[in-house]
Amino acid sequence: MDKTLNFAHRGFSGEYPENTMIAFLKACDNGCDGIETDVQFTKDHVAVLCHDETLNRTTTGTGYIKDYTFKELYNLDAGIKFNNKFKNEKIPTLEQLLQLSKDKGIMLNLELKNTEIPYDGLEEHVINLVYKYNMQNKVILSSFNHYSMIKVKNIDSSIKTGLLYEADLYEPQEYCLKVGADCVHPQYFSVLKEDIVKKLKKNNLSINTYTVNNEDHMKRLISLNIDIIITNHPNILNKLLSKI
Template sequence: MRSIASLLLFIFMVAFRMVKGSTRIPKSQIPIKIGHRGAAGYCPENTAASFKKAIELGVDYLEIDIQMTRDNKLVIIHDPTINRTTNGKGHVKDLTLKELQALDAGSWFHPKFSKEKILSFSGFLDEFAEKTGLLIELKKPSLYPGIEEKVANELLKRGLTKGDTDKIIVQSFDQNSLKRFHKLLPSVPIGVLVKKRGVKGLSNKELQSFSTYAAYVNPKITMINKRLIRRIHHHGFKTLVWTVRKKKDVHLLKRYNIDGIISDFPDIF
């Protein structure tokens, strides 16, 4: 009897492992890990400390926001003003790079980050471009005429548009800006950011209109359902979902077979 019981237990354990294994997500479906403004849940966003932390946590991409100074330099900052994330006040476009880099860009998050500064795009690329993929958002590009050309030139100067065409992805809410960038660097994948209102979400007509220049459609997490992801994929796009902050949302999104997750906490994957 003991040998029969042992045999039955063995059969049960084998069957359990087979069933458990069959529910695992295939490796090809595991979404890429993207650090939102670095690791913005742990460090002041868009700073060197945040980007280093994200890389330490094993991100596949760093997501950054690009704007332009009064003296036409590209800088990494999310808001059009410096009020929230520095000890200064004013609009990014009204200040020079030197004035911006004199500010404390970390103490608002925690005093231990008081030495963090606003980064120039060129300085960021020098330090981080070879360490991970880059998801570059053109932030409020209508405020900065010519920003598309400046970003494109920085990438070209470093040869970052050669080889792996998905190493760099450029995204924005501004579709006219994305179209301009696509004409400048057609080899760089474009992502359309969307945060739709109401229950209809994205129409098929809108999705079709993106196909002339975009490779990604990147919706806000509050829009997400399985049907939307299926339609985005049906139209030939990949999709990166933003901004994910809860582990339960990661498990749900994996079941939807999305292509990437943008998170303040890259270690929740």
């Protein structure tokens, strides 16, 4: 990539309820190049967007997403716990976001939430939806489950994959190439080091780092030519990038 891109973490989650359509729309309004979100399966195999495997933190529901049908999920409120003014926001489907992204011309980073719960068939289902909306060239699939990313490549080698991790990996470029991924998705502290960035770039690996909310860290990562910065505050990052 020629310039650092601005991806909104769970939408504009700094000011709106995370992983809701209003958060995605407001991210677009505030200059994001893409949206990062989390994909899970309902009981009836509808791909929906929610970070936690359980509903307790962000919705009026309790228990696991996997134990609810989509119709049951739709009866829950996904906005009111953030602020009363967002009452009646719903858990969106992946198809809703794919349509929005297609209309707005933005990219997507879809994190498959299949580490705690190994949703059977999630990879193939998501890939099929991506093709349905002709978004295959504007989507990155990522996960902390690196076996899942190998599975994605086995299904369709042209789909870009990113390896999520928190640790300071030793020689991350070697591991990434071994797994056959296109991108690293590290916790940002591990790529504030110029030597690590150079090694990754030398091997044509994109560096897409999360979750960067401090302006000084944003500036440092921009100076290192990080490919994608994932942030809760796309408005702040947009202002910094516009000055370049």
